[in-house]
Amino acid sequence: MDQDNLGPAIEKMGITFSELTAEHAVGIMPLEGNTQPFGILHGGAAALLAESVASFAAHQWAKQFGKSAVGAHLDITHLKPGISDRIICTADAVHLGRRTAVYRFDNTSEDTGQIISTGLMTCYLVEEQPR
Incomplete structure (x- = not known):
């Protein structure tokens, strides 16, 4: 994966990736710059991290069909405040089909290993669009 061309968001x-396959992906995001006014991880940033990691994994699956993956549904539950220097998102495939891919994810504190947020991400596999 080209770490220099991940997209502007x-x-x-x-966000960087340390592992990326269709079945399993790990993304890392710094806390700095991604906080809400109280200095803890912004819930929207946690959601963007999870959606990005799961979507890139789904894209790895979609490539074999000549398709791309796009987000269809994100369900995230925030459990603890994120105060670690870096947040680690691990996404694992639950379903890999010809039209959809579903991933279970956990965002964890790098410092404590505690789960900050958890949820499911569903992606549609769609025909690649010319850029």
Whole structure:
């Protein structure tokens, strides 16, 4: 995966990938610059991290069919405040089909290993569009 061409939103948030397959992906995001006014992880940033990691994994699956993956549904539950220097998102495939891919994800604190937020992401597999 080209870490230099992840798209403007992902680059703005500072997200990088340490693992990326259709079945399993791990993304890392710094807390700095992604907080709400109280200095803890912004819920929207946590959601963007999860959607990005799951969507890139789904794209790895979609490529074999000549397709791309786009987000269809994101369900996220915030459990604890994110105060770690870096947030780690791990996404694992629950369903890999010809039209959809579903991932279970956990956002965890790098410092404590505690789950900050968890949920499911569903992606549609769609025909690739020319850019």
